[in-house]
Amino acid sequence: MKKFITVPLLFISFCFSSFLVAQNYDYLDRNQIKALIKSDGSLFNNNSQASFEVPKGMGISTIYSANLWIAGIDETGILSAAGPTYQGTEEYYYGPVANDYSNDNYKNRYNRVWKVSLAEIQNHINNFNQPGYEMPEAFLNWPAAGNTANGEAAELAPYYDYNENGMYDPQNGDFPLIRGDQAVYFIFNDASGHNNPEGTKLGYEFHGMAYCFNPSIGSALPQTVFINYRIINRSLKDYNNLYVGLWNDFSLGYEEDDCIGTDSVNKMVYVYNAYNEDAYGVDPESIDVNTYGSPAPAQGLMLLSPEIQGAVVTPYSCCYDTVIYNYLRSLNHDGTPFHYGGTGYVTNFYNPGSSYAWDAKALISAGPYNLNSGEEICLDFAYVYARDLSGTNLTAISFLREKAAALQKFFDDYGFSCNNNSLGIAINNTGKDDFVVYPNPATGIVNIDFSGLSQTVNKVTIRTADGKIVQQYYSSELPKQIDLQVKGLYIISVETSNGIISKKVSIL
Helix, strand or coil, X not given: CCCCCCCCCCCCCCCCHHHHHCCCEEEECCCCCEEXXXXXXXXXXXXXXXXXXXCCCCCXXXXXXXXXXXXXXXXXXXXXXXXXXXXXXXXXXXXXXXXXXXXXXXXHHHCCCEEEEHHHHHHHHHHCCCCXXXXXXXXXXXXXXXXXXXXXXXXXXXXXXXXXXXXXXXXXXXXXXXXXXXXXXXXXXXXXCCCCXXXXXXXXXXXXXXXXXXXXXXXXXXXXXXXXXXXXECCCCCEEEEEEEEEEEECCCCHHHEEEEEECXXXXXEEEECCXXXXXXXXXXXXXXXXXXXXXXXXXXXXXXCCEXXXXXXXXXXXXXXXXXXXXXXXXXXXXEEEHHXXXXXXXXXXXXXXXXXXXXXXXXXXXXXXXXXCEEEEEEEEEEECCCCCCCCHHHHHHXXXXXXXXXXXXXXXXXXXXXXXXCCCCCCCCCCCEEECCCECCEEEEECCCCCCCEEEEEEEECCCCEEEEEEHHHCCCEEECCCXXXXXXXXXXXXXXXXXXXXXX
């Protein structure tokens, strides 16, 4: 039991009175998940209560707490790191990097998260200019532009510039850009001075987006949460050998019979139950959480980005900068390598397969990166849940691995990039050998312009997000328009002699 695609922006002023109703956390609560996200970047815990409920409505969580870790070496050879675990460690502070973090305008604007759904976006597109339309509070106060007078970056959260005037004005049709069918956006930093005073700060700003898709889109998507992190070096320093990871304190219902496993093929760390029944043999009167019963499920965390470093277990509390850095590099706390089974071959994955680990805590990491002043990188993760109701606690692991492989394919096929969100703006052809899809998002009819392609088009394929072919055309019948009436996400692939170019389109 626990003991404890952005576009050029200008800063513009709105009436921020509605910030008074905003709170410093909210829940991603679609797709059979209820997951809490906080303004300071901490995940799935509020007031020492586990808040990653799956399936939603059962009052049972698989994760107690999670936080982003980062460490790197500057050009003078000094190591800087941030490795928060539980609430109150104060490694991070809400909001972007700024000059003054104490003024009320900053606090009121950034000590919050922004929750947006695809349905709200569709309603905004259809009705923003209609009498009586009430704009969602998160649209009105979306953090598209920073206050440069306070040292904040001019460009912050991504948005759709409906009127193409270079500034965020939702009353004229602009709206937040998100991934998935529901998203929670949050901004935090490690440079404010409110952090751990003993640690050396990196001067980084973090933009997070937790999101999920409607499960009807693909069979691998139910009970899955995606998280994208955009990490921006706002300092004047250049960093090398930088590593980033996501730390988790897994708590699969009753956590004291949890086991940890790693899967290098699917770039995943996971927790499962030691017995087929959660809390098997334990006096129910001594348990202060709800349990899963039998068969017990499995919960995984995947790194979707390609730069996997490894996955290791960590101690109950953490850590000095050098220890954080060692764990992020998939080493022991003292910098020595992990060995399989304690004495076997060297590995970056803690006991590949499975191992008993009471009250399991683990870290999955990526790197190394070089991140110079003003540059940014992105990492993507997915939380994957699996339960085999006709099987056992062990067959849940096989189910989890199958689901993880399908989710990686979904993510890769969808073509996400650092600022490429599910409602991405159709970019005009600028001389690149490419084709254009517009409008995007659309409500049914989608236009395709092949004029930017220098090569002959051999085939055009339209697939659903989970890979099902819905339409296909050949060179003799290339479409100028396609009719997609079923709401969802689609991949349009154009095959030429130079290869295949793919784009995504959202039907609202």
